[in-house]
Amino acid sequence: DTEVTQTPKHLVMGMTNKKSLKCEQHMGHRAMYWYKQKAKKPPELMFVYSYEKLSINESVPSRFSPECPNSSLLNLHLHALQPEDSALYLCASSQETTDTQYFGPGTRLTVL
C-alpha cells in the first residue's frame, strides 16, 4: 500500500483566517514533504522532514508553518495568506530522503 492521504481536499479561506492542512501515511516512511503547485507548473518543494525533524525549509514565508507531530503525520498551518498562495498543496512521503516519493491527492487551496 503506497497511500498518502490529505485533508481537506478543497479549502477556501480569507486572508485573516487560520487553517491547517493535514497529511497522513502508514507506510513507515521516515521522510515527509510539502510541495506547492501552481497551474501548469511543476511542484515546488516547501519543506522536508526527516525522522520528524525539519531538514529543509525552502525560504518559505512564515505564514506557512509546518509541524510533524509523529512519524505518520504532517501538518501545514496557514495564517494570513495572500491570494497568490492559492495553489494545490501536495504532501509526499518516502522511506528515506533518498527513496521514491509517493504523493497524496493534494489540497486545493483558494485564498480570497
Next chain:
Amino acid sequence: RKEVEQDPGPFNVPEGATVAFNCTYSNSASQSFFWYRQDCRKEPKLLMSVYSSGNEDGRFTAQLNRASQYISLLIRDSKLSDSATYLCVVYIVGTYKYIFGTGTRLKVLA
C-alpha cells in the same frame, strides 16, 4: 540554465504511435532518476524509476545516459489513457531534494 529541462510539448500523437521524451539534467551529482505522470488537477504518480542499465515496464521504457546527462522515456502503442503530463525528476545526492522538470504534455488522439 535550469537543473532539469524538458520540452513542454504538447506532443500530439495518434493512438498506437510510439513517442519519446527526453530530459536533461545539469548536476553531475544527480543520483536517482524517476518519471512521474500527472493528470490534470491530480497528484503526480510514479511511473517508473530509471536505472543505469535501462528498464522496461510493459509499453514504457526508460533509459539513463550519465555521460550525456539525460534520461528518456519511450511509450509504445500509445493509448488515449496515456494523455497526461510526464514529469522528469532527479534526486541530487546530499540535498534531500527532488528536482522536477517542467513536464512534457502528451495528448494521444483517437
